[in-house]
Amino acid sequence: MRVAVAGGGWAGCAAAVELARAGAQVTLVESARTLGGRARGVEVHGAQVDNGQHILLGAYAATLRLLVDVGIDPDAALLRLPVQMRYPEGSGGMEFVAPRWPAPLHLLGALLRAKGLGRADKLALARFNSAARWMGWVLYQDCTVDELLARFDQTPRLNRLLWHPLCIAALNTPPSRASAKVFLAVLRDSLGAKRRAASDMLLPRLDMGALFPQAAARLVERHGGAVRTGVRLDALARVDEGWQLTLSGQDALFDAVVLATPAPQTAALLAPHDPALASRLHAFEHEPIATCYLQYDPSVRLDLPFYALLDDPASGRWGQFAFDRGQLDAAQAGLLAVVVSAAGAAAELDQHALAAGIAVQLAQDLRLPALATPQWTRVITEKRATFSCTPGLDRPGNDTALPGLVLAGDYTASDYPATLETAVRSGVCAATIIRAYGTLPREKRSLSHAAGTAGPTSVR
Structure with missing residues (x-):
């Protein structure tokens, strides 16, 4: 089969890899000059970092x-x-770290050893964990995260130091608007993991482009496929048993298409063919994420690879997590990265003002005055980093009513929020549907969707 994968983010790369390994003739197209989408490598002051x-x-x-x-x-x-x-010692936070014990004992160990939490906080956390396990980490009637926390009588301090930061980091949506159902799914695979290793946090040592997209492109090409960057998908049209794609003004024919473009672009492409689906995608709202890079003398090294930070936008404290890039890549010694999720207000600030405020915050919390004066700074803001993960959000499946055309992206149906895993799963599922579609005789392909034989319709 000749399959076009439009969109070179992690979802598109995952679909392209699966299809290429299955023997399809894959053409992966990406409008940007580099692969990776919203998780890609960029060069800043000569350093290869991430967006x-x-x-x-x-x-x-x-x-x-x-x-x-x-x-x-x-x-x-x-x-x-x-x-x-x-959190940095003395900053008013806490220290909660799981020992390398078998699950669920690792969570018990973290709770017993936790510093900065009072007896009421620890009892509230134990109560939440017990209730969530009894529920199977499933919430059938969705609500906001704040409503869920109130239902389980979580303390203000526990909310401030644990639940709210986890919600913002995982769902990139404030807990007052975030889906409790999706939040529980994230907690199920972290704090509530059945295997301790599943709850581990993994920090990339490579830039996000080198970690997967570039290697995926090499695999596609080894299997006879083509990877074309700097090529935009202008339009698509159904012809005979396939699809005609207009790529940067030139037409090309394919047997099937994986649309792994961002939801707004996908909606525009689908509007002439499936107005209802396009309308659902247009309804998505989005949240920004800002990452501030601060370069110091290479001798600067934090005690830990990353810290949580107490944010307070009203006081100019925007940073939520700080990463020591030098502990991930020795070539980046002295480079810190500070993340601001759900960064709507921060994104409206002047970049220099935002970076200056974050530098002062680091100096105060880490008790290192020199951090207030970095050698250089750079703020990178992804204005549409993720969709707003709100209760009851209508997320489409991977399959569509259009024969031979499927969707891939972190916005598709899943119990996870917009994460790399969601994107990869969606790409794998899209490839599975295309492969099933390709095994049908041509005369049956146009009927496959009505008959329900085109494969799974969503990622789980």
Whole structure:
């Protein structure tokens, strides 16, 4: 089959890899000059960094499998740490880190050893964990995260130091608007993981482009496929038993298409063919993420690879997590990355003002006055980093009513929020649907969707 994969983010690359390994003739097209989408490598002041700092989980089975498939060794490419929430000493936060005990004892150990939490906080956390396990980490009637926390009588301090930061980091949506159902799914695979290793936090040592997209492109090309960057998909049209794509003004024919473009672009492309689906995609709202890079003298090294920070936008404290890039890549000694998720207000600030405020925050919290005066700074803001993960959000499946055309992207149906794992799973599922479609006789392909034979319709 001749399959076009439009969109070179992690979802598109995952679909392209699966299809190429299955024998399809794959053409992967990306409008940008580099692959990776919203998780890609960029050059800043001569350093190869990311457009946003990421943390993966040990539970990301699909992502870890594909890394191996494309020739990346996860043990070498990722720094594995036990699940934790650790604030700088003396900053008013807490220290919560799971020992390397079998699950669920690792969570009990973290709770018993936790510093900065009172007896009422620890009892509230134990109560939440017990109730969530009894529920199977499933909430059938969705509500906001704040409503869920109130239902389980969580303390203000526990909310401030644990639940709210976890919600913002995982869902990139404020807890007052975030889906409790999706939040529980994230907690199920972190604090509530059945295997301790699944709850581990994985910090990339490579830039996000080198971690997967570039290796995926090499695999596609080794299998006879083509990877074309700087090529935009202008339009698509159904012709005979296939699809005609207009790529940067030139037409090309394909048997099937994986649309792995961002939801707004996908909606525009689908509007002439499936107005109802396009309308659903147009309804998505989005949240920004800002990452501030600060370069110091190479001798600067934090005690930990990353810290949680107490944010307070009203006081100019924007940073939520700080990463020591030098502990991930020795060539980046002295480079810190500070993440601001759900960064709507921060994104409206002047970049220099935002960076200056974050530098002062670091100096205060880490008790290192020199951090207030970095050698240089750079703020990178992804204005549409993720969709707003709100209760009851209508997320489409991977399959569509259009024969031979499927969707891939972190916005598609999943119990996870917009994560790398969601994107990869969606790409794998899209490839599975296309492969099933390709095994049908041509005369049956146009009927496959009505008959329900085109494969799974969503990622789980």
